[in-house]
Amino acid sequence: MDAAARLNPARLPVGTLLICAIAGAVYSSPQLQALLIYDRTAISDGELWRLMSGNFVHHSASHFVYNLVPLLIAGLLIEIQRHRHFVALCLISGALIGAALYLGKPEITVFGGLSGIVTAAVTFLCLHGLDKAGAWRWLCLAILIILAAKIGAETAFGSSFLLGAGPQNFVPIPESHVTGAATALLLFLWTKYKSLRRAAAS
Amino acid sequence: MRNSSNMHGLGCVVSALLLCFAIFGCATGSTRNATSIVDYLYPNTRDPVVTPSIPVLTLPTRVGIAFVPGGARGQEGGVFRGAQVFRGAQGVSLTEAKRIAVMQEVASHFKKYPFVKDIELIPSAYLAPRGGFANLDQIRTMYGLDVIALVSFDQTQFTDEGALSIAYWTIIGAYVIQAQKNDTHTMLDAVVYDIPSRKMLFRAPGTSHIKGSATLVNLSEQLRKDSETGFNEATKQMITNLDQQLVAFRDRVKERPAEYTVVRSEGYRGGGALDGWMLALLVALGVGFLWMRLRG
Numbered sequence: 110m111d112a113a114a115r116l117n118p119a120r121l122p123v124g125t126l127l128i129c130a131i132a133g134a135v136y137s138s139p140q141l142q143a144l145l146i147y148d149r150t151a152i153s154d155g156e157l158w159r160l161m162s163g164n165f166v167h168h169s170a171s172h173f174v175y176n177l178v179p180l181l182i183a184g185l186l187i188e189i190q191r192h193r194h195f196v197a198l199c200l201i202s203g204a205l206i207g208a209a210l211y212l213g214k215p216e217i218t219v220f221g222g223l224s225g226i227v228t229a230a231v232t233f234l235c236l237h238g239l240d241k242a243g244a245w246r247w248l249c250l251a252i253l254i255i256l257a258a259k260i261g262a263e264t265a266f267g268s269s270f271l272l273g274a275g276p277q278n279f280v281p282i283p284e285s286h287v288t289g290a291a292t293a294l295l296l297f298l299w300t301k302y303k304s305l306r307r308a309a310a311s
Numbered sequence: 312m313r314n315s316s317n318m319h320g321l322g323c324v325v326s327a328l329l330l331c332f333a334i335f336g337c338a339t340g341s342t343r344n345a346t347s348i349v350d351y352l353y354p355n356t357r358d359p360v361v362t363p364s365i366p367v368l369t370l371p372t373r374v375g376i377a378f379v380p381g382g383a384r385g386q387e388g389g390v391f392r393g394a395q396v397f398r399g400a401q402g403v404s405l406t407e408a409k410r411i412a413v414m415q416e417v418a419s420h421f422k423k424y425p426f427v428k429d430i431e432l433i434p435s436a437y438l439a440p441r442g443g444f445a446n447l448d449q450i451r452t453m454y455g456l457d458v459i460a461l462v463s464f465d466q467t468q469f470t471d472e473g474a475l476s477i478a479y480w481t482i483i484g485a486y487v488i489q490a491q492k493n494d495t496h497t498m499l500d501a502v503v504y505d506i507p508s509r510k511m512l513f514r515a516p517g518t519s520h521i522k523g524s525a526t527l528v529n530l531s532e533q534l535r536k537d538s539e540t541g542f543n544e545a546t547k548q549m550i551t552n553l554d555q556q557l558v559a560f561r562d563r564v565k566e567r568p569a570e571y572t573v574v575r576s577e578g579y580r581g582g583g584a585l586d587g588w589m590l591a592l593l594v595a596l597g598v599g600f601l602w603m604r605l606r607g
């Protein structure tokens with residue numbers, strides 16, 4: 110029984126691996142990058158998929174690695190703990206980040222990077238952690254508070270402190286992190302509301 | 312009386328033979344249409360050589376596309392060579408409509424790149440034959456361009472008679488037997504220049520070879536079709552090569568920063584990037600999770 114449970118495909122972090130594989134494939138193909146990157150002019154011409162797919166494009170190797178590793182960790186933790194809707198969270202937050210940039214940052218003509226989705230994943234993970242008991246709950250609460258302070262500081266000062274990424278060939282966009290965190294909060298509240306309704310009905 | 316009749320008959324035969332030679336005798340030859348980027352950019356060899364400086368590429372950039380005008384050394388308009396010129400031969404030149412269509416195809420392919428702000432199609436009338444960089448500077452001012460892709464072409468069409476051309480003597484054969492063998496060689500060449508620095512950034516050719524056949528009567532029409540097919544195929548290949556050369560150029564810019572200066576407009580490129588704080592938070596989460604798992 111234990112062996113069967115270990116081999117259960119549901120335990121595999123399929124969503125995380127899928128998202129990371131897509132990001133890797135996009136990074137390795139300049140043609141795909143050109144087709145998928147958030148390009149304000151192309152979006153205005155009707156290529157709306159770029160709002161979401163732009164998150165999967167990265168501007169450099171360090172940009173790619175520094176976004177992919179955290180996504181891998183956050184995704185693994187979410188899926189190992191069997192929190193549902195991880196892939197939906199990635200897709201919805203990606204689309205909302207693109208839409209928010211399009212509406213709120215018209216000066217940005219090109220955008221790429223998974224960090225908004227990573228922020229959404231960490232927020233989602235920690236919000237679910239508040240339901241757990243013990244030290245994990247307090248750890249998640251502490252990280253949520255630090256994350257909120259960090260996003261607030263980024264938004265206020267308009268910059269972030271890139272770790273070891275070297276000189277970047279782009280302008281960091283903290284708004285993507287705000288949108289990611291907000292999306293995670295909304296999705297978490299929606300799942301709670303659904304589970305409460307289900308409990309009341311039963 | 313009889314002598315006069317014989318003379319009249321002989322005259323008819325000679326006239327018919329001359330007519331046949333006139334119609335069928337001139338059915339081989341070649342025609343060439345070409346424009347040269349060297350003739351356009353460096354028209355006067357007495358001028359000192361233009362020394363390019365380090366290009367400053369401002370991204371996103373405005374790009375122009377133009378066909379190099381002909382007009383030098385009898386180019387563009389049909390230069391007939393070979394022993395004979397085929398009947399009805401006309402230099403199948405690239406019409407302005409076709410040039411615009413080719414430029415639009417190239418433009419639509421490259422508009423997708425985020426570092427391309429805009430692509431302007433420059434009509435041929437704006438380029439002076441042998442205009443050189445002075446002409447490019449005028450175009451740069453008119454359109455506000457930084458970079459221009461100059462497209463030149465070279466198309467040669469050969470026509471030869473096959474063995475079946477003997478059927479032309481039946482007159483009907485000239486209408487139904489496809490004895491004219493055509494070869495159409497086409498080359499399109501796009502050269503991308505940074506106008507202010509006079510520096511060639513990269514180039515990409517596209518070639519095609521069309522083989523065809525036609526009846527004698529249908530020869531001109533078939534040559535026009537082959538010409539158009541040749542340009543279409545060469546355009547497709549040129550776009551593919553441009554894609555590859557563009558990727559190679561981007562790598563070259565990254566590898567040799569001393570040779571190319573890249574300036575990005577304010578807010579041109581944004582990125583979602585994580586910092587040390589986020590990595591630290593995730594490490595804390597991961598370690599905390601493992602620690603609690605190990606403790607059971």
